[in-house]
Structures are given as C-alpha cells and as structure tokens.
Amino acid sequence: MTSNNSDASTNTDTSSASSVTSSLGPLDLEKGQGTKEQSIEEIVASLGDTVGKTRVDNPKMSATGVDVFYADKQAIFGVDLDIANNEVISMIGPSGCGKSTLLRCLNRMNDTIPICKVTGELTLDGEDIYGRDTDPVLLRARVGMVFQKPNPFPKSIYENVAYGPRLHGLSRNKSELDDIVITSLRKAGIFEEVKDRLDAPGTGLSGGQQQRLCIARTIACSPEVILMDEPCSALDPIATAKIEELINELSENYAIAIVTHSMQQAARVSQRTAYFHLGKLVEVGHTADIFTNPRHELTEKYITGRFG
C-alpha cells in the first residue's frame, strides 16, 4: 500500500541516522550495540508499510501516496491516511517527522511556501483538493485551521469572529452576523467570558482565551473539517483542559485532525492516532490500541519515552 520507494529512503539515510543518534541518550547507544535489540537506525532503515488500518468506512478526507518535497528534500514519504467524519484523529511523532507538513497539505496552506511540492492524492469528500478545479480559497473555507500560536487579528473580538463569515458572505444582514458571532463564541466556550467586551481587542485576551477565540473564528466559517496544529503548546494546563474539552464537544459535528506533542493529550481527545517518524506514517490505529498495545517497535519506543 505505502509506496515506500527505495531511492527515497536512501536519499535521507545519512541525515536520518545522524538526527536519530543525536536524539538518543548515551545509555541507549550502549544498550543498542551488542545486545539483540535493534538500534533505531536499523529499524528506520527497514521501515516498511504502515502498520494498522489506514482506511475508514466513512472518510471525510483521505490521503493516498502523498509525498511532500521542500525543494530537493523530501519531508513526507508515501503517506496513506483517512480522516473520518465526526472523529478526532491525532498525529504524533518526534519533531520534524512531517506531521505538521501533512496537516498543512490538507487545506493547502503549503501553497504559500514556493519551494513546497505535493504529489499523490488528497481528497475531500472524494474530490481531489490539489485538482485543477479546486479553489484553495473555497477549500480553506471548508477545511478550517487552528494554529500553534494563538493568532487573533489585531481587531476587536467581534471583528475577529465576523471576519470569515463576512469574507464568504455567509450572512445577509447585521443581525444574522451577530447570531453567527455569538453562536461561534458560545460553541468555542468563550462567550460567557467576553460577552461584555466584544469591542475589546482580541489581542488583549489571555493565551487560552485567544486560542479559543481563534477556534471560534474558525468555526464561524462553518467548516467541515478542523485542522489543529499543536493548539495547546503555548497554553497552561488549565487552558489546555478547556481546549481539550472543547475538542471533545466539537468532534460531534466536525472531523478534526490534531497534531500534538503531548501523548496524554492524544490519548484524551482522539479516537484514532497516527504515529509518524521521519516523514513516514509508521502506525495508525485506535488510540486505545496504539497506547496500550503498539504493534510497531518504533511506536512503542516513542510512547514509552525512549526517544523523541
């Protein structure tokens, strides 16, 4: 299934080996040599097809044989993955493993990087999103994104949420727009905190509030899929808990893909988990299975904190 072509893996062999070595502690190295346990380099070199079920019954988005290149450097190698309706899928893996890159491919945010090239097939409801007829603007209205750092516009809270609907002409008049703004803020669980100061600048909120404002802004466009790129990495545990709760609620209506460095977070919010390593999708499966019974050696090593 995975088109793990040989020349691509040799291409990155040297760089991958060194980066993995550096991420290992001295103890791991000593242990790896001489014993029957394989070293990380050996495992990576022998990476084969993705372990686990990459396909689901009701895919909202699906990727087939996706390769991503930044100029000559390949960042993602033949990834197959489905994102199901009304489900949260979390993507985990060490830094630089390509999980954010894949996420950004899903709403073509990578288009802004001129040296980035995407091959393979990515579909939304069966339509090729990199196809000639697909408009990235429309795609991004359907596939919303929440970023790592809260990035509200330097405008009022109201304007932040109203921007998307206004852009796409989703409301016919002021009162409809007001409704959208209030509903979105309410869905994002921030309305009670800001209802008295909708005219205050969005940048004046706390980090957690800003991130929820960004989520409200995203759902105001009524997207079908929400992509989240480490949405809690800049937040404290209380704000994180609020966002996670919110993700749980949102998963009833949206397909959500979340990139995270926190395995606890992945375990808490997602139904399925995909583990990436050096641009390859190593294992995918139900979250409970991945964390309690990983089938691939690398996954096991990662979730038990042996590297990463």
Place this chain on the structure above:
Amino acid sequence: MNHTDPTDSETSDADRSSTDTLGMTRSDTTAKVKASIKKRYARERRFRLYGLIAILSSLSFLAILVFTITKNGLPAFKQTFIQLDVTLDAKTLGLGDEPDQAQLLKANYNGTIKKALLAQFPDVKKRKDKKALYKLISKGGQYDLQRQVMESPDLIGQSKTVWLPAGDDASGYLKGMVDVTIPEKKRRFKDNQIEWIESLKQDNRVAERFNWTFFERGDSREPEMAGIKGALFGSILTLMVTLILSFPIAVASAIYLEEFAPRNKWTDIIEVNINNLAAVPSIVFGLLGLAVFINFFQLPRSAPVVGGLVLSLMTLPTIIISSRAALKSVPPSIRDAALGLGASNLQVVFHHVLPLALPGILTGTIIGMAQALGETAPLLMIGMVAFIVDVPATITDPATVLPVQIFQWADLPEKGFVEKTSAAIMVLLAFLVAMNTFAVILRRKFERKW
C-alpha cells in the same frame, strides 16, 4: 581592588566548596568572576559615557546651528516702513484727465515718491545727494502706491500720507546692522543718509512692522521686496506631484515584490537594482529628467511637474525599500490566520498585512519626502534655479523651491539677503517639522499592537 574582606569570604567559601566536573572549586569560580566583574562594569560605564558624549555633542551642534540661523533670520521677519506725504497730482504721475486702468498701471509713481522725498528734505540739491536720498525708499514702494491708486482712482489730485517700505540699506541701518564706526568710504550707507533717517525717526515717520511681504510675495532683486511665497508654493506643488506619483507606485511595487512576485532570477535583479537606485547621486536623476522629461517629452522647463517627476524617481527606492521592510515585519501568523479562514492573497494583503505595515510605510514615505524637500541638485538640472517672481499657481508654471531659493539668495551680494537666507532656512525647517508632525500623528493613528 577594594573588596570588603575578600580573604575572609574566600576561605569560608573554600570550606564549604565542593569540586565540580572541571576540577575547580566553587570558590575559585567566585574569585574569578569577582575579579572580572569589576572590569565588566567599568567597560559598561565607559560605553555609556561615550554614548552620552556623542549625543551631547550632536545636540550642541544642533543647538548652535539653530541659534545662528534664528539669530540671522529673525530680523527678516520685521520690515521697516517710512512715512511720506505724497501728492498724487496728475501732472507728476503723467496722466491725462480721464485715465483708464492701463494708463494707471504705467503712471510715474516713482516720480511722485521722489517728489515727496524732496519735499521732506528741501535742502538736498545736488544730483548725487538726491540719488542717495531716493534710495531710502524701496523700489517696491512705487508698486504699493500703484496698487492703492488703482484700487481707488479718485485719490488722484489729493495728498496722502502713506507708509512705504524702506530701502534695503536704510532698513539694515534701522535694524541696527550697519556699523557706523566704519569709515564712511567703506560703508554703503553714508553719513547723510543716516542723518535723513534720524530726522525721519524724530518725526515719528519710521516704523517697524511684521514682514508680511516676506510671506506674500515671490522672489525679487530688492531684498526688502523679496518673499518666500513663490518658493514655498513651488515646494508644495513639487512635493504634491512627488507624493502622488511615488507613494502609490512605490507601495504597489513593494506589495507586489514582497507578497506576490515569485522568487527567481528576475526578481533578484530587480531587487538589487532598487537597492542600487537608492544610492545613485541625485544629480544623475536631474540629468535623466532633463534628457527624458524636458528634451524628449517636451514638458515645460522649471515646472513643478518635472521637478516632482525627477524627485519621484529619487524617492521611489527609499519608499519601496522601507515599505518592503514594513511588510516583511508583519508576523506570518497573521497571514496564516487570514489564509486559513479562506481569504485570497489580495484580501490577506489589503485586510491585514497592509494596515499593519502602514505605520512603517508612512515613516519611509516621510523620510523620502523630507529628502525630496531638501533636494537641490537635480532641480538645478531641470531649470528650477531660474529667477522667478510670480507665485506658481499650477504644476506647469515656472517655479523654484525652498532649497534652491536659499541657494540663490545665499549667492547674492546685497546685505539684505543674508537675513532672507536664514529666514528661508527657518521656513524650510518649519515645513519639515510640520511634515514630520503630520507623519507622527498619522502613524499614531494607524499603529496597532498584536
């Protein structure tokens, strides 16, 4: 080294110290840091002192400059007038019974003034003395009289007491700028003239008023009649042309290059060339303007439109470079946010990036405009150095600009132009300060935090 009991603390440190990986005791480190820390602080203090000296010296230079200019320029804002009783009889004016406007325009007002002066000082008989006497009143006085008569022709035949501007030497004397201790032969303002002026002074026929002439008239060969209005309007018109041309073009180029243009060989070449253009000597732009705008496109010479075009060429790189820097400094997270919501590239730029970059763009524009305001060399090449009396009304009228006017006045031999030069510099600086204030206000208005 005047540490407080260094030995004591060191020994006690050593007692407690443990050996770290490098084999150095903790007290060793402490001692070494202590030894170097004083030096480090001294270095910092020295650096601060140098900075303070640099700032103070530049401030004092500025203060000296402003003081000298103000001291030299202030007298130019005062104008001296002499009161005369003129008899506007038709015979002296050379007019018939029913003079029309054209005749009134050409009438001999000078003769009338001369007659009035002779009437004031009946003792003056010699031709040379008469000539000296006539110089007390400015040659511009006749135009004042002409205007008054043309406004109400029924003045003809009457006697009238009028205030006429004093000649430049008389004016200089009255402002205390003539050193009477210099022997008479060596000074322009002679003893007999001083005598006349003093007698006029005693009759209360001399007055000093605010020099409206300076702000109401264009250039003149007579220092007391020369005004800054022509150059000021020339500058305003030229800068308007410059701003209207360079601001949209520069901002559009900056946006295109920064936000839309692909990164390739061609855009690299363009970028390098823009940076080079910013360093081209301005006189080269003047030559270009002469060759292209005047010789090829046949645009009028000495006109603000050509000046504005040339200065635009000079200002464009400055604005483009600073606008690009301002656009670049907008955090990418804002672009991502807007793109992620489904804004098109153009919407991202115009809804988010440009408003955030605007303060920086405006700063760059004002720096470019200030540069253009003070530019002289390229304007010499396109003929804006001509002697122009009329105040320009449109961008195709012949005009001169403030710095060129200063340059011209500084070159003239009459003493009265010394104060005019300084006064013109004061006007130029005031213009500059006004422009900068406007820019600061605009920037404050658009500045937003993120």
